[in-house]
Amino acid sequence: MIRRPVDLGDPDRLYIVTGGRHRTDDTSFDLVTLIVSECEPTPGMQSEHVRILELCRRPTAVVEVSAELKLPVTVTRILLGDLLATGRITARHPRPAPARHALPDSALLKQVLDGLHNL
């Protein structure tokens, strides 16, 4: 038997919002990919899509979208994938993860340090 991975909490709702889909390319949206709306919601649009377009008028990380929608990250990624495919959002991806055992470059870290000191 093949079980849907998204079958916890409120399975019916999760099934409906994703149209029964449960697979997504997990590498397409990192937790901290910043999402930006490129249009306003239109009448008849799925309510979750409307909510995302409203949230992301200013850049909003995938993980924040997930928390605000109260939907698991997996489901959020599917919804974002829909909007990205139709050009309704754009995604500002983080720098590619450094290879295993590699470190971020010192120039980037210096900027992080400056930012923290200025808090």
Next chain:
Amino acid sequence: MDSTISEPDARVPLGAAADTGLKIVIVGGFGVGKTTLVRSVSEIRPLNTEEVMTQAGVGIDENAKVSEKNTTTVAFDFGRISLNDRMVLYLFGAPGQERFWFLWDRLFSGTLGAVVLVDTRRVADSWYAIDRLEHHGTPFVVAVNRFSDAASHSLEELREALSLSDDVPMLECDARQRESSKSVLIGLVNHLYDLSMAREMTP
């Protein structure tokens, strides 16, 4: 801390120019103060969400317990710090217990580094996290949360109890205090910076 009650729905949006998301993971046992630390430095009230992990994603940590179950839901919380107009740092509080560890490759890949938050009364809770960070090659510092520390152990005693090598920085903090939590993050990034500089100097 004070914003928890007032305006729970008020969102603080990022600036329009924000384009680089960064991560730091705070790892530790239950009740060690991860959320407290995140809250004390975050510009937003900590939010939480969950990820549903499928068995296929379990990978190396697959074990008997997991194979009985096709999915696992893991909740985690996070906060946010705008570093400048473009860079935003997300702080993730992550459970350090063995059964959550498969999360790391999937969720927290690309993290700059990690803070292991230690409660001196439950030092053993940190062993597994430290072991895995070393295994993954994720740079980290150890922060001892002193808020509850009645019988104080010296950092050197703790270093020994944790079997921590000398090159891992240890810090003391009070996770309730913003300045203290901030200094933990600065301690981590200083460590990363030193490692990175050393790497760049090596021909």
